Amino acid sequence: MHKVYHRIEQIAGNVIVVSAEGIVYGELAQVESAFGTSLAQVIRLEANRVYLQVFAGGRGVSTDSKVRFLGRTMQIPFSENLMGRVFTGSGVPRDNGPELTENLIPIGGPSVNPAKRIIPRNMVRTGIPMIDVFNTLVESQKLPIFSVAGEPYNELLARIALQAEVDIIILGGMGLKHDDYLYFRDYLEENGALSRSVLYVHTAADPVVECMLVPDIALATAEQFALQNKRVLVLLTDMTNFADAMKEVAITMEQIPSNRGYPGDLYSQLASRYEKAVDFEGSGSITILAVTTMPGDDVTHPVPDNTGYITEGQFYLKNGRIEPFGSLSRLKQQVNGKTRADHRTIMDTMIQLYASYKETLEKQSMGFRMSEWDTKLLKYGERFEKEMMALSVNIPLEEALDRGWNILADCFEPQETGIASKLTDEFWPK
Amino acid sequence: MNLGKIVGVNGNLLTVEFEKPVIQNEVGFARLGDIHLKAEVIRIRGRHAELQVFEDTTGLKVGDQVEFTGSLLSVELGPGLLTQVFDGLQNPLPALAEECGFFLQRGKYIKPLPRDVKWAFTPLVKAGATVLAGDAVGQVPEGIFAHKIMVPFRLSGRLTVKFVAGAGEFTVEDTVAVVVDDKDREHEVKLMQVWPVKMPIKCYAERLRPTEPLATSQRIVDTFFPVARGGTYCIPGPFGAGKTVLQQITSRHADVDVVIIAACGERAGEVVETLREFPELTDPKTGKSLMERTVIICNTSSMPVAAREASVYTGVTLAEYYRQMGLDVLLLADSTSRWAQALREMSGRLEEIPGEEAFPAYLESVIAAFYERGGVVRLHNDETGSVTIGGTVSPAGGNFEEPVTQATLKVVGAFHGLSRARSDARRYPAIDPLESWSKYTSVVDVDELVQARHFLREGSEVGQMMKVVGEEGTSIDDFMVYLKGEYLDAVYLQQNAFNDVDAATPVDRQKHVFGFIARFLKTTLKFEDKDTARSFFHKLTQATRDWNQLAFDSDEFKKQQEQLDHQIAEVTSYD
Secondary structure, three states: OOOEEOOEEEEEOOEEEEEOOOOEOOEEEEEEEOOEEEEEEEEEEEOOEEEEEEOOOOOOOOOOOEEEEEEEEOEEEOOHHHOOOEEOOOOOEOOOOOOOOOOEEEOOOOOEOHHHEOOOOOEEOOOOHHHHHHOOEEOOOEEEEEEOOOOOHHHHHHHHHHHOOOOEEEEEEEEEOHHHHHHHHHHHHHOOOHHHEEEEEEEOOOOHHHHHHHHHHHHHHHHHHHHOOOEEEEEEEOHHHHHHHHHHHHHHOOOOEEEOOEEOOHHHHHHHHHOOOEEEOOOOEEEEEEEEEOHHHOOOOHHHHHHHHHOOEEEEEEOOEEEEEEEEEOOHHHHOOOOOOOHHHHHHHHHHHHHHHHHHHHHHHOOOOOOHHHHHHHHHHHHHHHHHHEOOOOOOHHHHHHHHHHHHHHHOOHHHHOOOHHHHHHHOOO | OEEEEEEEEEOOEEEEEEOOOOOOOEEEEEEEOOEEEEEEEEEEEOOEEEEEEOOOOOOOEOOOEEEEEEEEOEEEEOOOOOOOEEOOOOOEHHHHHHHHOOEOOOOOOOOOOOOOOOEEEEEOOOOOOEEOOOOEEEEEEEOOEEEEEEOOOOOOOOEEEEEEOOOEEEOOOOEEEEEEOOOOOEEEEEOOEEEEOOOOOOOOOEEEOOOOEOOOOOHHHHHHOOOEOOOEEEEEOOOOOOHHHHHHHHHHHOOOOEEEEEEEOOOHHHHHHHHHHHHHOEOOOOOOEHHHHEEEEEEOOOOOHHHHHHHHHHHHHHHHHHHOOOOEEEEEEEOHHHHHHHHHHHHHHOOOOEOHHHOEOOHHHHHHHHHOOOEEEEOOOOOEEEEEEEEEEOOHHHOOOOHHHHHHHHHOOEEOOEOHHHHHOOOOOOEOOOOOEEOOOOOOOHHHHHHHHHHHHHHHHHHHHHHHHOHHHOOHHHHHHHHHHHHHHHHHHOOOOOOOOOOOOOHHHHHHHHHHHHHHHHOOEOOOOHHHHHHHHHHHHHHHHHHHOOOOOOHHHHHHHHHHHHHHHHHEOOO
């Protein structure tokens, strides 16, 4: 059936070149070497020279390895049986479960027609006040968590996944430490959420090409579930590893780098993944939460910078807390007017006062005298950080709003907060 | 038929071997079974032409056929463009959605102008008349406009009208007139004509200097950094500074006839807001829905990159077309950086020698040529029409020293730089009043403007100094300058987009309010100490903001102004 080629002309990095005819752009091939078998994809055609990107990497491929073209493009199985399973970046089971072969779907499909999109309207409750109250997560939103290495971003991601009111959780792990992968799996299992989750995990030890496939696979699966009227939450961690994998491949392909070695199409590549977030009219939705680690806490680094231009806001995780400054949910206005009459007021007032608290802290550190107002702010700031900002706080939105009023009432007189008297009459704790 | 054969595929770049002549920038279709993928010739080397494909190329193989069409990448121009939503190649997206459902399908192209709609044609010339290319032979009503049916732009020299149809109903493909050129060749005039997007339409008598201000209803723009009708301006800013929001506001309130929004490589969600909200909003000028004066070109970030490059040209060509009817058109391109990145991606695949940050060396000339398509023109019938271009720029890391921002600044007439510091402080619109500039004329008095600028600059310097030496170390005079600068910023530069009245400040009102503030800035004030001064300014700011939210020239408006005068009089020093 399929012709086998075994004269490899060039091996550079993960890319091998064979001479073959009638090969289709994007087609898959199987590369068999002494060290195992791997899938590979056609990434360039030049007369009869075929460039193949080997998923398992070029290491171990010999000049006489067998290359068999499969006559199909990259596909992954999709069915209800995916639930609770763990796969690698190329869709092979990572747990000891059976291989799935039914109902294959293509990955990296076309984008949604903008005319079929609708304005997002549903809040996703997470039980974290810094999100629910101050930067509400909205169904179909794409939102990254900007953070530096060492912050508990994976813990945060896992917690949001567990508490968010969604039907299905899909985890795409890129360059994960093996411990982190086990943490996700065990955490979901212990809390009974594994049965509604699908995990696609590429660990730091796996071939780099597989890392690049993870978002596409995860999102293709998510899209199918969403079309079956399911609300899907996709967690991607860490997108900086994904970008670095692209960088590595681009450089070995001798592409001209644009900014700090990243390929010129970094923006388009990231956008085509993030833009999969969607609310299908009359069907399900995809919400994307991703982790983007910022090398050196530098938000102008190409990866967070390009991400910020694509996503609808970002959460800033710093010192184990979601920082109110720098964090932003661009879609919160769509939903926070419909929750409770005092939601927006509490959101604005508490942040303004917290900003004043920060100024006071600065004044204090410079040795200026503290006025009575400053003392009030200091008390407020501490309580705000402890009772609202701490990640350990886990309460529903309404309770968080009530708690906000209590903190305000403990620290200030109603008129000092600048809240309209109509609201203080109704909500100020007596 | 001119057929070629694929000999190489690299991403969306095809190398094609041809035999008959091919034209640079001509359109070709790569045949993938029944699906034909649109592509454009971008380089020719020996027997090989290189084509950028506007779609995903998966599935193509060496030996597949490519059909060259002999025509350049073009758009259809005619009645029925307004209210439409197109992709970068002028495919109507709602019609695509009806046929293909949720997802965009590659190789699916739909005619931009509906073929079955009949338009009521009225002739404007008689047989025997002499006309030039671009002159109207008749008109059809399109929503709120009389849509001129013009002699095809591609013709040249004096033409004689041989035949013109009487009043009646015609589709876009029907011939409504026939003109004869000086070599006795006959040319048909239809309701619709086709024009290549990368060539400017030049059927006018002369280009004029843009002098008349274009009101956007944004105080900081019209007063401080004005835009002229037929001028060009750019809005660079880091993410989250409010570029897109500013453009959305402008698209609603700008005092022009037609608005063309080119959403180029940005978030789909933002386009959706415009898409869903515009039909509901009324245009204060006409009382009709805003959509009636709007065309949306939408090639969002996840749609094919090559079509993104085409989308800004599609937008500007539509703008020039409406300009030819003597209308004022505003083209908003969001964002030109994504377009430049599309150029960079192609340049990389072509393995051209890269310039700064790997952008191609011709980036500057391409950007300049694009902005040069804006302008005011005097048409052959002495009417004027204009195309104003406003482009956002998304500089990497928010740093304006990058190639796209710098190339753009060289060719535009106004620069609205957005600053992260201002947006963090929730001072919207976050246009930096100290860094931005404009070469156009403001709607207010020049001397008063110079004075206001002085307070902004000095005030900010005092503010910086105060951070070091504290309030104690600042003289009361300096402190006054600081407070006045902050006041001007708070009540005039900042504008609340969510308040119905404050969202749009017409020119009359700007003149009135700015005059009031200018008088106040000149006034010498007297305070016992800094605390009383500060609390006075707090109250005055609050009262002026309330004033901003009252309908212009209403009784409340006048009463509030009296109250402000009163407040100021109490602390005025008459020494």
